[in-house]
Amino acid sequence: MAKLLKILPGPCYASHKVIILLLTGITFTFHYCYWNPKSQHVKSLLAGTRTAVGESHTNYLQPDALTPSRRDVLVLTPWLAPVVWEGTFDIDLLNAQFKLQNATIGLTVFAVKNYMSFLELFLRSAEKYFMAGHRVNYYVFTDQPELVPQLPLPGGRRVIVLRTQSHQRWQDISMQRMGAISHGARQRFLKEVDYLVCADVDMEFRDHVGVEILSSLFGTIHPDFMAVSRYSFSNERRPESQAYIPEDEGDFYYIGAFFGGSVAEVYRLTEACHQAIMIDKANHLEAIWQEESHLNKYLLYHKPTKLLSPEYMCDHDLLQDMQHRKKLGLSNIVRRIRIFALLKNKEVKSNNASQKVQSTDGR
Ligand SMILES: CC(=O)N[C@H]1[C@@H](OP(=O)(O)OP(=O)(O)OC[C@H]2O[C@@H](n3ccc(=O)[nH]c3=O)[C@H](O)[C@@H]2O)O[C@H](CO)[C@H](O)[C@@H]1O
Ligand SMILES: [Mn+2]
Incomplete structure (x- = not known):
């Protein structure tokens, strides 16, 4: 600016020129910032941040750096993934944070052949306890679309029925889920949802299951292996199988009935397991616990970013023990x-035979 003033003829003319130049500059900057899409993006991000601070003002207990949330269980793995137990999280706080993501959750479930009889209880109980208040797409894979129960669902929650293959052996029905989920992720889940949760159908939601479970990649600790040494895990021990895990390896034994994460991570996991199952098949091998064995292999070498405690898959034995x-x-x-x-x-x-879904604890 000093240099510019030197070459201008008179003081009055100079100040006019400076004002015009300044005005042009301001107008240009304003238009550039307003109409430039990148800066629009930044603006909306900032707008989100402002609301975020306002909206996340919920009342909650101050975390105390010197007081652990639970003293009786592991709440953090050596690779710094939290383990979700009652008492370790504040759901209001998590919900307020999650709302800012404006995310949708997909829940995949398979009801093939007479496992269709489990579906109604699965969906009804999920409507009561699964991600209450959030947007959910239930992806029901079945060979009998006409039998999928029609439930009244609130806005933001819907059932999407996808036709899937049936097989003679239950092992094949169970294993082919990996390929079907990976295919579904590529075809539509990546576009439609942010997170994917993959569940067995022979289960009932009996209490809150919410956003505390969500993370890039999560697995659930099998209730029967909670207090068991890695040598006793039910992993595949034949080195010829793609699911092979040596006896001196293993962190936790994860159950095949409940896992998930971001759609991209679940795609990677299911595709890797599907490929491994195919290689085994070509070699006339089937892992000891089918896709669960492959899941355990994958999660050993791709550490989950969150682990769910057996609260999220309690079985008959654990209930009796409790x-x-x-x-x-x-x-x-x-x-x-x-x-x-x-x-x-x-x-x-x-x-x-046809059968009735039975509640096992006398209810
Ligand atoms: C405690 C135990 O034994 N666990 C094993 C057993 O779990 P599960 O006995 O829980 O397996 P499962 O019979 O529930 O089958 C897994 C899922 O596949 C679907 N499905 C299966 C069969 C069928 O005819 N129709 C159908 O829809 C359904 O969603 C079901 O929930 O078997 C799995 C299958 O590999 C895993 O190996 C588990 O580790
Ligand atoms: Mn099951």
């Missing part, structure tokens, strides 16, 4: 049963 401890006046590590794995009678598994 009831027993309660009778003895002992405290329980699992304080809430959020998801319950239903007991099946043999006929369901072998796909023979």
Whole structure:
């Protein structure tokens, strides 16, 4: 500016020129910032941030750096992934943060052959407890679309029925889920939802299951292997299988009935497991616990960013153990049963007789 003033003829003329130049500059800057799409983007991001601070003002207990949330269980893995237990999170706080993402959650479930009989309880209980207040797409894979129960759903929640193959063996029905989910992710889930949760159908939601489970990649600790050494995990031990895990490896034993994450991460996981299953098949091999074995292999070498405690998949054995401890006046590590794995009678598994879904704890 000093240089510019030197070459201008008179003081009055100079000040006019400067004002005009300044005005042009201001107008140009304003238009550039307003109409430039990148700056629009920044503006909307900033707008979000302002609301964020306002909206996330919920009242909650101050976290204390010297007081752990739970003393009786592991709440953080050595790779710094949280383990979700009752008492470790504040759901109001998490919900307020999650709302800012404006995200939709997909829940995949398979109801093939007579496992269709589990679907109604699955959906009804999910409507009560799964991601209440958030947008959910239920992706129901089935060979019998006409039998999918029609439930009244509130806005933002819908059931999408996808046709899938049936197989003679239950093992094949169970295993092919990996390929079907990875295909579905590529075809539509990536466009339609932000997170994917993949569940078995033979289960009931019995308590809150919300956004505390969401992360890039999460797995659930199998209730029967919660307190078991890695040598006793039910991993695939034949080195010829793609699911092979040596005895001296393994962090946790994850259950195949509940896992998830961002759509991209679930796509990577399911595609990798599907490919591994195909290679095994070409070599006439089937892993000891089918896709669960492949899931365990994947999660050993691609560490999950969050782990769910067995609250998220309690089974009959754990329930009995809990009831027993309660009778003895002992405290329980699992304080809430959020998801319950239903007991099946043999006929369901072998796909023979028609059956009724049974509640296993006398309810
Ligand atoms: C405790 C136990 O034994 N767990 C194993 C057993 O779980 P599960 O006994 O829980 O397996 P499952 O019979 O529930 O099958 C898995 C899922 O596949 C679907 N499905 C299966 C069969 C069928 O005819 N129709 C159908 O829709 C359905 O969504 C079901 O929930 O078997 C799985 C299958 O590999 C895993 O190996 C598990 O580790
Ligand atoms: Mn199951």
